[in-house]
Amino acid sequence: MKNLRLLTWLDVRRTICRKTNYGTKLPEGVARMDSFSNALEIGLDSDKNIDSVKSTLKEWFGDSYQENQSIIQLDLGNESLSVEFSPGEQLRIKDKYIRPFWDEITYIDANSAIKLPEPYRENPNLLAFYSFNDGVEKTVNLVAYLLALLDKAKQLDNQIKVLVIDAALNTPGLTYWNINETDKSSISYINFLELVHYSPVDEEQTLLFIAQELQNSSKQEGKSTVYFLPAYINDEQLLDIEILPEHIITYPNKGWELGDYIHKLGQAVGADYVLIDLGSGLNKISSPILLDTRFQRFLVTTINEPSVAGTALCLSQMKKVAPKTSNNDKYYDPSVILSMLTPEIIASPAYKEVLQRFQSAYIQSEQQNNSTMLEIAETYLAPELLYIDNWEDASSKLASTSILENAANWANKQVDFNKIILENLDPVVIEKLQVRATRQGRNLLEELKVIVEEALQEETISLESK
Template sequence: MSLQAVENERLLTWLDVERLLKQRTALWTLLPADVRGVDCFADGMEIRHTTDAAQIDDWLSTLFGHAYQREPRAIRLRIGNATYLVELVHETAGSATAVAQTYPLWQDVTYLPKRDLEALDGDTPSPQSQQQGSTPAPWISGPNLVSFHSFKGGVGRTTALMTYVAACMQEPNGGSKKILVVDADLEAPGVSFWLDDANRPTVSFVQLLEALHYPPAGLDATLDFFATELRKTSLNVGGLQRELFVLPAALDLAEIQDISVAPEHLARNPANPWQLSDHLHVLGQRLGVDAVFIDLRAGLSELASPILFDPRVDHFFVSTIAPQSVQGMAEVLRRLYAFNRRLPAKQQDDARPTVVLSLLTKELREADHYEQALKALGEAYPSDDALTSGVQWLEAEFLSTLMSIGSVREALDALPQSNRLFGSASEWAKALYAEPMPVQPGTQTGSASPVSSSRQGQAKRLYEICKAAEFADSTATSAILATEPLLNLGKHYVKDLPNLLMIGAKGAGKTFTYRQLVRTGAWQDFLIKLGFDAGSIVNAGIFPVLWSGNIEDTPEGEIKVAQCRALDFIQGSRQYLLRGTELQRQIQDALKTPPDHWEDFWDDLITQQMGVAEGGLKELNRVLATKATRIIFVFDGIEDMFNDATEAHSIDAIHALLRLPNRISELENRHIGALIFVRADYVQATIRQNLGQLLQRFQPFRLEWNPESFLRLAFMLSCQAEIIEGDPKSADYLRIEELKEKLERLWGKKLGSEKSKEAHSARWVYAALCDLKGNVQARDLVRFLKFTANLESGRSASTWTDRILAPESMRQAIPLCSTEKVTEAKTEIAPLRKWIELMEQQDIHNLRVPFSMEEARLDASLLSTLQEIGVIYEDLDGNFGDERLFLPEIYRYGLRFETSAAGRPRTQALLKKNIGNIPL
């Protein structure tokens, strides 16, 4: 049965006819061009038109099918075979068109097209789509209006609201703090019952609605009267400077049972359907409050809708993860999104709602319902940006002590215990009372203001620092960051020589760390540079055996200087040293004519340069022990020597090299150490057995960047660019909260003003650069700062005076980062290159995330490899069927994939799920 037939079966009364028309015309916005208007009454319908009657008949037949009869014109209803008459009224072409009015009421909003029904199969909106009253006039000054709503009762809505009130009352900044709380739940009041006799006003919200609808002496007198009465019963919290006003829903329950005026009555005013919000705003001004908190009626109630759909109000929606609560809240968010998307872009951003997942426990966060709630609510209010959720997410834990609050004062004392939500509320309150940050107007090139010129100069310095640091080929970044893997080196190998693999993805800082190690020349000096005490460190010379192809081997270059210094340290001869070209030729010859044992090849390559012709590592170790000297052999650039780790001889050669620590560990009285820097995909490609055990063995030293080291690197680079005052080495010991605060000078606190619901800058950058498991590479951060600083240094638009890097430049930098990353990676990472070539050969373009193996021409082996190196993430929990493969943003742009309407909210949910606990 078709959808149209199903709808026609529902035509029981004339109201069903009107509902179907509203639905099919998206609340009169998609009427045919020649239809001037439709009016439905109980006894019949009038259609005003300027065309032939036959065309109107055809249109009605399309809408109502067999239920519409042409002669006489009528629509058949199902009860008693009754008919609903249709009258056509012909008008002249020049007559005025009635413009549709949308009120902020459910009965109107429910017919606005949802995101997936936009324009109804490409129909062009008629002139009636230019609706009036959808955009209320902005308020020039305070107070802020804040609403709390839920679909179901009993989910902690009032508790969440009072948590924010408590945060405002406890906000430490000087000056007065005044808040008005309006209990607008006219069916089940909450805050009203928390008032004691001394603080119970003589006026109520019900009385306010009646007085506003029927003002006995004008609106000004009405609002002045209510303000005066509320002042008499305010609560002082810790002194006269902190004052709380509460307007109860009713003075007693009988008042609610005889409501004559409801919020929807005020919202039906064609001249100003937003007057309820306006009046509450003026009442707040009369009281001198900083914010008006409105506790709305739960559900799809017109008691709440006039406030709920006002884009000037800061909306908080509270839901548990129970399916009933989530499904209802998802419907609320869908309708709110349909209403808000008609607003100008700037107002849409400001109108983003906040969702509070309440009554959470550790067990609930780990349950399937939690993941399903994120998916359903995220899809209900989508975003065009895969990195930024359409809603702001907050969480409130379940605390039994909060279930029996009996008064307002008790709530103000107890609610700060809700650490998770109170922390978010405190941040909100801090922004409320913060001094507004001025925005510097942009200037034309050549006439930049001193502030703008200074910022652009700092951005240019940052660009130069990051450009030099990106490929570790400059001494400009001589400071080394004491990351956790490097600190673990010092902790494990203070008294023993290191003997291990240092594994890291491309861009993790392998070559940078290698060069820092080589330049220090001695193990003791390296650990001292990391901050360890010199007295307890065993010393050894550092001898580079292999190095990156980006480092030129010259007689006075860093490689030969380090090799000679190491030989001097062990009292050896320099005459056996191999030049870079000789070393490369020996390896290439061996690949063409493989040795019987690659282990012997590597051991000989090392010992011969030490002047030991026979006896291998064992003999070299004996010589060093005799001299009481030690040496550490370091290797990097394996991927430069072996371009394809999947080629058979290369596999054997690399496998033998990676087993060097095993051979060294067999030596008695060991005076030899080894540090082998190797890419993770090369380890995976060449170690066929016990890979998991090997990775676990060297896990403490794996070059990975966690959120803390990520911030430390950004801070160090900012110090070097003189954006942040201080010694770059202080990055090693500052606490994470201190780093976040100092980095606000670099990229601000949020991707917007402090009051905005934009993402926190540090977290957004981390999410933009990481894979969907939360892994991030140092080079990507350096590259991001390089591009953003370059964009900023030439930007002449409006300037953010509280930061160097503007949000606009940060967003524009991500596609540039991704393109450069993929261009670089596909030349060096064989599996990625293979996948790209497969898609190019088969002319596969315009894929959307999520995608399937078949769409992208992936077999199980290639998919597994790409997952291991972080290019692809497989979502097994999202119920996407075969299309369950996702790309992190740092790869998606460069691979030229789009994101689907379903893919964007799911990407956000995956980020929240996998990196939700990062302290950013």
């Protein structure tokens, strides 16, 4: 990596973050290294380590660190940053907790052990849709997955509940679609963020209140129910956002609370699935969810270079919080959806290069044979989707597209629909399943999924050997 010029104190901070793995690997005897606009403060456990730390600063900053004056010379004008040592501080006992923000994850090397949040063992299942660029059919893909879930439930004569959240505060497309609906929600995602941060009542009451508000505007789709939490209620709220996702997880030694609150809200309305539109771009609005491996995350992109480069960048950071084993149904690797494709594009050398770039971006060092656990789906250009005005319009235009076909393929694999099979099994079989599941530390549905996957794998091997 090319060293940045030291134009401001922020460049000094970036250098220190990079050299110390975001403060997780400080030099010996150093308790902290904090950069401010007027000084770099270095906390030490004792005076005996000052000389070694000065040598480290010389190694990191070269001639810019002037030991005799105890300053770091900046590269603009004759300005400098004072270096102040503070002996007698206590060394950190616990490891530094890395939060799901780009500006923290970027400084962590791929081999660092980042503590993942506790997995969810009960519904709802969480899905998040993201794109680096706008205009790549991200929101349309979310709607396709919603329609696929509802259609699958209808086929099986089952009923499900789905909560859809427009968390795209910078580009709230779903909310705009919803403006002309008769039964609009009286509560928004902005309200949700404010209430979990500043609620005058306890958490249980807060979530119950939000759930009741959502139920008032719910929609029936056959036997199933859809709840929608818009990004905002009125323009004033959108233009005056005080609490953002980053505020929910700024407390010390925490980092995954936003996902927890969304999961709890889904439970409060009895949802089987929560689908979240994350918006686009690199920001702290999306990163707490995009970096949370408990979510099934779909990155939607075209093969245009800005979109490809941004998606690959996201994947390169997401791999740092990736599940360490492939046989893990508690955490998820991300998926990429390549949109607006044509047969000519797929046949081109550029397309093969894009696929390789995505796979290379997410490959993990411990993986063998250069394999990755990144799934990539393809969807074709459908001109009718270039203009969509509302939910009904989206549903109608998606009907015969590859986007809906891809979503249907995903819906067919969902373990929740195996509940129906489970409910019709012989009680003796269920009892044996329970014993096996308990032994493996799984619930019945998880065990059923494992058995089905093992059977399909054996069938595939058998067919290949013939």
